[in-house]
Amino acid sequence: xxxxxxxxxxxxxxxxxxxxxxxxxxxxxxxxxxxxxxxxxxxxxxxxxxxxxxxxxxxxxxxxxxxxxxxxxxxxxxxxxxxxxxxxxxxxxxxxxxxxxxxxxxxxxxxxxxxxxxxxxxxxxxxxxxxxxxxxxxxxxxxxxxxxx
Amino acid sequence: xxxxxxxxxxxxxxxxxxxxxxxxxxxxxxxxxxxxxxxxxxxxxxxxxxxxxxxxxxxxxxxxxxxxxxxxxxxxxxxxxxxxxxxxxxxxxxxxxxxxxxxxxxxxxxxxxxxxxxxxxxxxxxxxxxxxxxxxxxxxxxxxxxxxxxxxxxxxxxxxxxxxxxxxxxxxxxxxxxxxxxxxxxxxxxxxxxxxxxxxxxxxxxxxxxxxxxxxxxxxxxxxxxxxxxxxxxxxxxxxxxxxxxxxxxxxxxxxxxxxxxxxxxxxxxxxxxxxxxxxxxxxxxxxxx
Numbered sequence: 001x002x003x004x005x006x007x008x009x010x011x012x013x014x015x016x017x018x019x020x021x022x023x024x025x026x027x028x029x030x031x032x033x034x035x036x037x038x039x040x041x042x043x044x045x046x047x048x049x050x051x052x053x054x055x056x057x058x059x060x061x062x063x064x065x066x067x068x069x070x071x072x073x074x075x076x077x078x079x080x081x082x083x084x085x086x087x088x089x090x091x092x093x094x095x096x097x098x099x100x101x102x103x104x105x106x107x108x109x110x111x112x113x114x115x116x117x118x119x120x121x122x123x124x125x126x127x128x129x130x131x132x133x134x135x136x137x138x139x140x141x142x143x144x145x146x147x148x149x
Numbered sequence: 150x151x152x153x154x155x156x157x158x159x160x161x162x163x164x165x166x167x168x169x170x171x172x173x174x175x176x177x178x179x180x181x182x183x184x185x186x187x188x189x190x191x192x193x194x195x196x197x198x199x200x201x202x203x204x205x206x207x208x209x210x211x212x213x214x215x216x217x218x219x220x221x222x223x224x225x226x227x228x229x230x231x232x233x234x235x236x237x238x239x240x241x242x243x244x245x246x247x248x249x250x251x252x253x254x255x256x257x258x259x260x261x262x263x264x265x266x267x268x269x270x271x272x273x274x275x276x277x278x279x280x281x282x283x284x285x286x287x288x289x290x291x292x293x294x295x296x297x298x299x300x301x302x303x304x305x306x307x308x309x310x311x312x313x314x315x316x317x318x319x320x321x322x323x324x325x326x327x328x329x330x331x332x333x334x335x336x337x338x339x340x341x342x343x344x345x346x347x348x349x350x351x352x353x354x355x356x357x358x359x360x361x362x363x364x365x366x367x368x369x370x371x372x373x374x375x376x377x378x379x380x381x382x383x384x385x386x387x388x389x390x391x392x393x394x395x396x397x398x399x400x401x402x403x404x405x406x407x408x409x410x411x412x413x414x415x416x417x418x419x420x421x422x423x424x425x426x427x428x429x430x431x432x433x434x435x436x437x438x439x
Contacts, residue, residue: 010197011194012377030362041358043201044360045366069201071201078197080197
């Protein structure tokens, strides 16, 4: 079995990262998981959180994603995220913007609870909660973001 | 017969036109390269999304609980046509051919007694369709402030379509845009996005994967994303096509202006020569008469 597998982080606009890695830790919707070479083929949806990538030398790099999904098979992990940033690039400004999107989505869901159903509202609330947790985790303040009028 | 001065002015004016079309052609060439790069960069995401969606939809299509975005509403009475065009003209037949295709489709549907609603993206579709389809407009997306098409734009458009679908405004949604084949060839294309078109022969892919959470949960999360991705891909194709069409159109315009200048210059020289000859004849006949 190979020691490494191919890891691709792809956003709709361009491919962000493409490197060989030893393991990838993913924030799955149902719980965190780690993919290593030879992992069973899986497709998993992600919640907002940190993706940790460990390269062949054992150096870990972290990326913040705002959800998306990952396709895992024995030789590669492809992560399709609408937004993905290296952790170092997540400044309070970037984070505020991400929070704002989540807040706005939650607000829209809330105001249209009638037509959308409780499940959608709960999902939006969970997304917002996960975004807040992500911020706290990397030491940024979730309370700075405000919804523009 | 125009005077020499008129001809001279006319030549000057055509020369200026040629300068402008030449400049537009070069700008379009530069923008085309950027648009192609953007389309290229967006391909990995779209390809993977399509592969995963292909497997999922093929597996879920037959099942009872398939999401409405995939299975449809069970009717095809009300159609939503999303017409993507540019904000600017002077791009040859680019906008007209998209609008023409959309109009044909709308007329066919109307002739079959179906209802048609139109969403326009970009000023040109709105202008060209206003006269005969104006009362069917339900929404317009203004792209005049958008310098470079981003995923955000696609998301806004897709969200608008999805909101309408959730509200039960239509059964079938179709995108109209221009597919970029090459600089000289752009093909106006209609693509149905709701309900999702099921790709044949991908069912085998689906069984290779474990899904977490379940297949249906993933599918219902991915379908809206997939629609956004398709809108985004269409926007990028359109951007490249627009620049390609403009480049070709301006190349032709530049060449035509060149031909025109040549013709006018010939006429100008001939008239000048005629005037000189006439004066000489007058002088000589005057001298001989003495």
